[in-house]
Amino acid sequence: MTKNWLELFPDNIKRLLLNLPMGVLENLEEIRIRESRPLEINTGGKFYFISYSGEMILAPEEAYKPSREDGHRLLDLISNHSLYTMEEELRKGFITIPGGHRIGLTGRTVLSAGRVEHIRDISGFNVRIAKEIKGVADEILPYLLDIKKKRVFHTLIMSPPQHGKTTLVRDLARQISSGTWGKSNINWPGMKVGIVDERSEIAGSQRGVPGFDVGPRTDVLDGCPKAEGMMMLLRSMSPDVLIVDEIGRPEDAEAVTEALHAGISVIATAHGSSVQDMRGRPGLAGLVDNRMFEMYAVLNRSGNERCLKLQDGEQRTLTTAGPRRLGGDVFA
Template sequence: MPQPLMELFPNSLRQVLEQLPAIARDSLEEIRIRENRPLEISYGSRYSFVREDGTLTDDHQGAFVPGREQCRALLERVTNHSIYAVEEELRRGYVTVSGGHRIGLAGRTVLDKGLVSHLRDIAGFNVRIARARIGFGAQVLPGLLDFKAKTIRHTLIISPPQQGKTTLIRDLARCISSGQWHHPSALDWGSRKVGIVDERSEIAASDRGVPTFDLGPRCDVLDACPKAEGIMMMVRSLSPEIIVVDEIGRPEDAEALNEAIHAGVRVLATAHATDLSDVFGRPVLAKLAAERVFGSYVLLWRAGGKVEHRIVSAEEAEQEVSRRYSRAAGASPRDAPATISKAANPSLVPQVQTEALVTVKARPMPVIRSPAPNRQGDINNA
């Protein structure tokens, strides 16, 4: 665990975490601290509770339990002893600290005219550890290239949370900004100007405006800036060739992305989704997909402790989702004649060629006979 992050924890918590086994410490992803509840960590796609001596257990009964004073001390350090200074972040439910580590917060919400104003009585913390993985993008970037334009296609990276989306776009930005295309046909392309709108301060982990992660020599960052507004600021004043944003999903995000695309800027974005059906099922993403805004989709998932990926073109995505809608429509038995039903929202799913109906010949039902009465000997032997 990075030492600056470790220093945020009160002494008693820090002593427990410093004793974690090397296998957990080296692959640590999340630390969950809940007042008067067991200390939990997530590492290498696994989770465990932590005993006071740093050993791991699946039994929460024997785990170390942080108390009220420890949680108060952690909140003081996370907010740099000024809750008001991070009021906007508290309204969103997280604080990003130096190094790009995001700390999710749980507590009581305070409402103002029906909207969340801020959090109070904070008693839960989810410390998400940010790491740069140099070389991650080299596995994916060759499949995203637009060889005619000598750049990347508009790309959306999708996965559930904690699968590596932010880590991937960070390394893709570094590769593109450095001109490392990782393809023999792109050796003479040179680098591109990359603009990152880092709303949650996770991609670049900027410290006073300066990225602490390696993003290459031709990268500009708008730190802690709302995505939609930041995209337009980038287009108007920083002339990026590629814009990178994390976790899109609001209508204003889609409008800003369309503006950037029509201004000649390529887009690299991420979104929370399990698969392509989720993309076509979320209104904002479905609209972008139906308009073929994205030329490529990258699906990420964890398998055996590793992050795997699959690249799908826009055409393949439409066909795949159309087939799924066709199979899922209605409640017909699996062996029923094939028919085509309209999807729940035909405007979001491209139409596919109607399949020919299959004629199924009726077969005579087998005759079911009752068993003959048992003989007396059978009864006696029963």
Template sequence: MEEILRLFPELIRKHVQAKIGKRWEALQEIRFRLNKPIELVFDHQTEWLTEIKPSQKDGLHVLNQISQFSLYRLEDELREGYVTIEGGHRVGLAGKVNTINGSVKAIQHIAFMNIRIAKEKIGAATTILPYLHGENYANTLIVGAPQTGKTTIIRDLTRLIASGWRNVPAKKVAVIDERSEIGASLKGIPQHNLGFRADVMDACPKAEGMMMMIRSMSPDVLVVDEIGSKQDVQALMEAIHAGVVVICTIHGQTLSELKKRPSLHVLFHHHVFERIVVLNKQKTPGQVNAIYDQHEHNIFSKKYMGVTPY
């Protein structure tokens, strides 16, 4: 986790490293607030570094490390409120917002940061994989609140589909990785294992990237993280009409909640998703609460839990 530790000034780095110890696998977030104790969020508990409170100088140090001493080059990311760093880790930012004509231009005077730890968990998707494949892969929506493991699951699904499992041959998979979280690409090369037949469009807006990959890479399966806008939905519909299987994630708590969103109406009206996987926020990230078919029947059974696809 050197890419995380290098962000901090030396004294804070030593305290953080000592507090975490050998528990990096259980760490979900490091919350860094000026003049307040540092918060460490683990899978099952939250702990605090009360002996040290970051100063404004410490905050500037972290921002310089994140931006490589050029906040200007991160103007688009600052407008979105987060920056993805090496390793696929995402740093959320908050502070005073600068607006123009009512729209956010950037975040200034950043005083709050949330470092979300990206984790590559090989085998994380093996529980749900048997539900997603019949004669072919099913168009699939993975639903979950923050920290439920959506990206971890979709990353491992990509690896399995692009490498093949049991007697199922590998498929060509196109990954639209807008925030560089799925593949954690460095200069275009994924640092996470996405399988033999995966092609990645890194740091590209989802809607544009989907169309580009369909035209240029002829994928069997299209993977995209965190859909939601009307443009995303339109691109998904075009991909499906082109005969490409779509697997994507979305922020949400329940299926009924998603069906109330106007931008998603067309997807549910046409029963686009043959499988809808709902993750459980109350358990360890990646745990499944329900799997619905296109008729919204819950087909999830614990008898498949732990089944290996290899």
């Protein structure tokens, strides 16, 4: 188990987390710390409060309630005692730390000209634990390959938050880059992969070096806005496949369209539960209506049970896997 994220927490909270059963600790997905309110965890899609003795309970009134000092100490630790250097992250409402772990923040917003300038009086934290699960793309990857043209289909992967999109595209990047093509007998060489990692979650880079295994022929543009980053990689790194997480704005759609017209395969993710959801989003409706994507993958989850549905560009269902229980929170 990677313990680097445990070092984020003040001693009081770290002690409680270390009291959890090892299986629970290794499969933690979220840790929610709200000042003067119950400490909460998400493991395997189930939510529990943590008691003063480190036990998992359902009664919020019996749970440990983090103090203001706990919150201030946590903020110091995640910002390395330099909160003023993280103004852009505070404007977006989250901080990504080495390892790709994202920490959502809530508190009082400060506005400038009607827009959020930053967050102050931070009192709420949602620590989302990033996981590297090699092989999670084994089943889906063969469906994403155009055998005749020896290329990767333009693919949009959809799911609600915390259902596994980022874990999946991380393994897709690794396999495509290294030339391991999931559960298929294909023997192609690895392709050049470019990742635009605006939130530093796919590659988990530290000082520009990926912390996760994203493959030997993968170039990562870390912390860069998606639309601008896609254009930068197209101009400078000549990728065969471009991977980008959580598209949604009109400028994202324009950059995806530009990449497709340049002959680059694009694998993107977006929040949603169906192709119809994408039609309801102004930034993405044009991509769907113009059939820019050749494959759609929809991930859904209930607890530890995952469903995966694949559709082609005409939205015809190719395969459905699930519901099934996948060990180790495969799509977490």
